[in-house]
Amino acid sequence: MSFAEHAIIWHVYPLGAVGAPIRPEASEPLTHRLPTLTGWLDYVVELGCNAVLLGPVFTSTSHGYDTEDFFEIDPRLGDEADMVAFIEAAQQRGIGVLFDGVFNHVSSTSRYTELTTGGSFEGHDILAELDHSKPEVKDLVVDVMTYWLDRGITGWRLDAVYAMPPEFWADVLPRVREKHPDAWIMGEMIHGEYVEYVEESGIDSITQYELWKAIWSSLKDGNFFELEWTLGRHQEMMEHFVPQTFIGNHDVTRIASQIGQEKAILAAAILFTVGGTPSIYYGDEQGFTGVKEDNIAGDDAIRPPLPEELSNLGKWIENIYKGLIALRRQHPWLHSARTEVTSVDNEVMSYASIGSDGQRVDVHLELQVPSVIITDHGTELFRYTAN
Template sequence: MLDRTIWWHVYPLAALGAPIREVKDRAHRLRALEPWLDYLIELGCNGLLLGPIFESATHGYDTLDHLRIDSRLGDDADFDWLIDACSSRGIHVMLDGVFNHVARAHPWVEQGLAGDTDWEGHGELATLHHADPAIRDAVVEIMCHWLRRGISGWRLDVAYAVPPEFWRDVLARVREEFPDAMFLGEVIHGDYSSIAAEGTLDAVTQYELWKATWSSLVDVNFWELAHALERHPTGVLPNTFVGNHDVDRIASTVGPDKAVLAAAVLMTVPGMPSIYYGDEQAFTGVRGESWSADDSVRPALPASPSELSPLGGWMHTEYRRLIGVRRRHAWLTRASVEVMDKTNETISFHCSDGQHSLQTDLWLDPAPGVRIHAEGEELYSWMLK
């Protein structure tokens, strides 16, 4: 069941060492993911959520050709290898589809299918004409093309900015051939359940919970986390996370010790969790303001997990333990959550699906700690010594 997938989220261009703003090269970097697939499994995940892998001008979100693998990452043969390597390990693959805008050099701009407006003031990005039947037909074909090649679903970049009727039309047509595919929309603000229903999205990114998690830990104010949990959507599957390619690293924001508490929230609230590569190793990084603002949160991975710094090993251990709890309680995906108690320094919340239950207790005083238990049995505990 795809909704029970635990995703390891990778930004491949940077993670695999491709030049982002420099002169582009040609390399078969996708194959460098091989040792990381076993790492993903050993961590406890069973899904690989990839950032953009299609031919693009620079960072991947400025697409030039949705049907061609970025030459910096490889070619069709490398993609087929990746799908086979993942399939043999039981790993689902989700691709990042940028269907709101394209690079100014994309053929669709010259064809009059995009380009009347810039995307959010970025002159190099041209917004698609979503009402044009040709664009809808093209996106249907792109989605089906890669689903036929073995992926399990799509992350829909800036889905919140695309008219919902576009998604309704396109996804209905794709589901005719691929009824089990997963469509995860990037949504930041608003009524998540309504947005998903209007666009027929299967899941949406839960930014409200992400913000409340780190903010509560920084400000010692679990009332904010409680408020977000009380609003946690039930009408759509939330994609929960504490890090991604667009935000500061959680270990930098709250400190590595409190990052364990953030991971505990991630692994015990309802939804479909994703782990941004390196968070499980306490990677640090803060976004800047310049043209290279994202570089620090999109680092290159070493050639293999054996080359990781030993300094992150303790965090890796805690992530493995917490993911183990989640895998043994997969019913949490569709559970409901209730806040049992809260103060500035403590919070307890209870999850249930009507047959099973689990409670998570977090505290910041006298030192950060967490306890997860169910029906009198302690499932996990950790406290800063």
């Protein structure tokens, strides 16, 4: 049985979540902040999640995506002992830990400069692109992935995989899987041919950005026809692999800021009733807000520190998330379900998610007064209507 079949992921950006300085003027001293994150694992279990996806954790110069050393935990978070303790604490609670592997590029001041192409990634001078044609780069990535899998992680998110040749992974992953055959490997695909990339690379899953965009914009614009079309595309993907689905992550404006808290509940209902391996971006389940901006500090608002104690203002949203996650747990076949739209108008839509053995849940969405009803063969499982 694949880890992903029953995975519901809590995605967290560690440097932000623990309140570490993101753009320090000089090297930061070793500070043991990771235990703070360990303290949230019971909350993860209470939500109903059983996996934690950590954003970058390796030594870097600023935001984590400019890696200096793949074998060293960022001293702003702690050290390897802190990370091993976090992984072990997660395992004790039945939580799998996923790492963010930034293997397309490194810091331009890293120890890996001899392995780069000499070019910068997407115009960012601080990011040097690795030369994926070099055998030494393949060896490095195999060693890094294996090193941390040996220490207990469950799998990897591959950052910016859309910018990397699929043949690179076709060479690397079989070597990783010789020792860790069950490791789950998910790639960040913002654009490109998803099915073709999965088949050529051998990765298990990709980030379903098409569905993410269709969910929020159809709810925002009152255009369920966009969601209908994209669910058709989603179904085509599901015939080849199961995507990683989401309505929020570390790179996009918070769903509550994008469409408001009431419609964000509808977005969550869609997330948990269509096929995929769903992830929750930390704080979305509390109604956190934050707008991504196009400047050097433009991601800070969407990557905030976790509070010492959660406000009661988000409790109603948390309880709704718990209900939707419980629904998903009670219908595990939804992971690979096919979705059929049964009726659609601009602001009203119904669809059925259907299992391979005839299982079925029906979802009815309305936008004028945001509401959702989920039923199982006529039995009501979930209902929400905005006040």
